Amino acid sequence: MLPKLYFYCSIALLFFTYSQAEPTTNGYTCTIxxxxxxxxxxTYVLYRAKPPEFGDLASIGDLFNVSRLTISKPSNISNPSLSLVPxxxxxxxxxxxxxxxxxQTLKAxxxxxITYTIKEHxxxxxxxxxQFGYLTTYNSTLVVNPNLDIYNLTIGSDVYFPIFCKCPNNTQLRNKNVNFLVSYVFQPTDTFDSVASFFGVTKQSVFDINGDKLPVAFETIFVPVSRLINLNKPPHANNQTNGGQSNQTDVIIKSKSDHKGAVVGLSVGLGVSVLLLVLVCGLLFREVGHRKKMEDRDYEVTSGQQSVGKDGRREILKGSEQNMLLADVSDTLDxxxxxxxxxxxxATGGFDQKSVIQGSVYKGCIDGRYFAIKKMKWNAYEELxxxxxVNHGNLVRLEGFSIDPEDGSCFIVYEYIDNESLHSWLHENKEKLRWKSRLRISIDVANGLQYIHEHTRPQVVHKDxxxxxxxxxxxMRAKIANFGLARSGCNAITMHIVGTQGYIAPEYMIDGVVSPKMDVFSFGVVLLELxxxxxxxxxxxxVLWVRGQEIWEGNNEEEKVKKLMEWIDPFLQQESSSVEGLINVMTIAIACVNKDPxxxxxxxxxxxxLCKSDVLLSDIYENESSSTVAAR
Structure with missing residues (x-):
């Protein structure tokens, strides 16, 4: 039990550490x-296969502009035509x-x-x-392609992607027997020890190249090797065959004094082990006795919305593993x-594919009530x-959560919203939203954002x-969902750019500036969608917001209104929506997507x-059955 507790606690602690820092993204300097x-x-990069798109050597070879054989040989793959596992x-x-x-800051x-040809989407x-598995970054690509129009990528055009790498210097080549510095993307569960063990090198040699500061998840580090390991062998086998880079086991003939010291050490070790065993057994007996006492007593423990007891109701916490994993959030989630x-x-039929709402979010029924259940690895600290x-009518409500002690997975349970997403209504459904409904949705979303920007301390930025x-x-009232990328605090700088293309604010995409104004920009894009x-x-x-700015540029108001009426959703034209209301919302949208935050x-x-719109002054609280109408 104790090793398992330690393992899961370590995983939670590692994630918390990663959530506070950001990886290097502009590149690694060198001297020409x-x-x-x-x-x-x-040199070489360690790349991880990504089926189905990059699940064979041919597709990966095309991605890196190399042949299949140049990958199969160093990777110890006998048949280059075989499919790869994830x-x-x-x-x-x-x-x-x-x-x-x-x-200005990097000379070289x-x-x-690597040349990549842009495809649709x-x-x-x-x-x-x-695609490149974090072996490069968005920021470094912009550095290498300074004249690239990121909002108007041309299908079929070539873009240069800089894959991070380093070459060994003369000292490393001569004195340390280093032939390659392999580019390796640090994984969330990695440590310097695990990386060194995998490559069959010493931890100190990894420190010498990268420094001893623990890298951030998905940051590229460089591993010095004399030769490539056999990827088909287990790590301990590689440790014994990597040309002097590992801590090889030498045959040592021990003296009598060494033997005596070993006996003394063994005795002390056994004594400590026995003491620990007694302590662990005591804890186990205490836990068993406590659980037995709980089973024998017919009582209830109430925690928020849950009541548990002997008559089939569940225990609040399932084992000590969950207690350890919940240490960071228990004071706020009780x-x-x-x-x-x-x-x-x-509730989800074993997380069956039929229950998927979107991505890793499932629809589940518990005690006759539906919920949205988000399944994720233990990286939910920030979101929780x-x-x-936060507690607002225009934000999806948190109902509860769960942690699987077997693999550390976290499940967040939300209220279930049963009328799909705004994206579905605008781009997928045959029914169309009337203008009054669209305006009401925009006000709902704006109210939700105003709440997290103005009424939380520190401010919350949704970021997506x-x-x-x-x-x-x-x-047909709107609720903001998915706080997976949200962060507390504002006016910060990040180098790990996340989000959805087309909605990302320019200052965040280019300089990594995180502030509430990036949510304002994304909201402006949503207004243009509406x-x-x-x-x-x-x-x-x-990109939609670029086209919107083109329509609204110039001083000729008549021409602007004419272009707007030609550009808006044809359904709104048929509905004879208020021109004044449309102009008002367009003006707000263009102000929101200003390149200058x-x-x-x-x-x-x-x-x-938005509330000044004359449409809102009419019957805004009309019967909801008229909110939509079949497309004509």
Whole structure:
């Protein structure tokens, strides 16, 4: 039990550590034409297969512009045509060079220049993180492509993606027997010990290259090796075969004094072990006795919404493992229901695919009531911390949570919103939203954002406002969902860019600036969706907010209104919506998507401006049955 407790507590602690820091993203500096370095050089990256798109050597070879054989040979794959399993490690060869860049802070960075051809629906962030597996970043791609128009990527055009790498210097080559510095993406569960063990090298040699500060999850580090390990062998086998890089086991003939010392050490060790065993047994007997006492007594323990007792009601906590994992959040989540994992499995049919609402969110029925159940690994600390302190009618409500002690998975249980997302209504459903409903939805979302920006301390920034994260209830009232990317605090700088292309504010995408104004920008894009009924990125890769600005530029008001009426959703034209109301919302939307965050309004200003619409002065609380009408 104790090793398991320690393991899960370590996982939670590691995640908390990662959630406080950010990885290097602009690249790794180098010196051009230096006599001490050896650029360019041939080296390798460790890439993890990603079926189905990158589940074979041919597709991965095309991604890195190399042949299948150049991957199969160093990766010890006998048949290059075989399919790969998810996350299967591979050694992919690259040519690493020291390149000058047009940047004020970096004179030159070390990378392999990989050419990628833009396809439909591509965006730089997804290519960097998903396809290249964080071996490069969005920020570094912008550094290498300074003239790239990120909002209008042309299908078929070539973009250079800098794959992070380093070449060994002369000292490393001569004195330390280092032939390659393998680029390795640090995983959330990694430690320096585990990485060193995997590659069969010493931890100190990894420190010498990267420093002894623990890397952030998904940050690239460089592992010095004399030769590549056999990826088909277990780690301990590699440790014994890696050309002097590992701590090889030497045959030592012990003297009598050594033997005596070993006996003394063994005796002490046995004594300590016996003492620990007695303590553990005592704890176990105490736990068993406590549980027995609970079973024999017919009583109830109430925690928030849950009442538990002998007559089939559940215990509040399932074992000591959950106690340890909940240590960081128990003081703030005691008012929420703690579900058992088995209960959630029954509710969702064993997390059956038929129960999926979207992504890793499932619909489940518990005691006749429906819930939305989000399944995730133990990385829910920030989301739980934020959800427990917000309470507003336009935010999806947290109902409870659960932790699986077997694998550390976390489940967050929300209220179930039964009328799908705004994205579905705008882009997928045959029924169309009337203008009054669209305006009401915009005000609901604005109120929700105003609440988290103005009435939480510290301020909460959602960071992922988009139409698919806006859910509509039975009365077609909007609720903001998915706080998975949300963060407390504002005006921070991050290097790990996350979000959805088309909604991301320019200052966040380019400089990593996190502030409430990035939510204002995303909300402006949602307003443009409500007005136009168009996707945020069309089939040609054009971004909606850029097109909206083009329509609204110029001083000729008549021309602007004419272009607006041609651009809005045809259904709104048929509905004979108020032109004044449309102009008012368009004006607000364009102000929200201003490239300069200081010129964007606050959500307080946005709510006030939306409520000035003359449409709202009419029967805004009309019967909800008229909120939608079949498309004509």
């Amino acid at each position: 034409n230096s006599t001490t370095n050896n650029y360019p050089c041939q 996350n299967q490690p591979l050694f992919v060869p690259i040519t690493c060079g020291c390149h000058s860049v047009r940047n 960075i070390s990378f392999a220049n 591509d965006n730089l962030y997804a290519i960097s993180s998903d 008012k929420y229901k703690l579900y058992e994992v088995d209960e959630l499995k029954r 911390k934020i959800l427990q302190k 406002i988009k139409s698919s994260n806006i859910l509509l209830d039975t009365n 007005l136009s009924g168009r996707e945020v990125i069309n089939k040609e890769g054009k 200081s010129k964007r309004p606050s959500m307080v200003d946005v709510v006030y401006a």
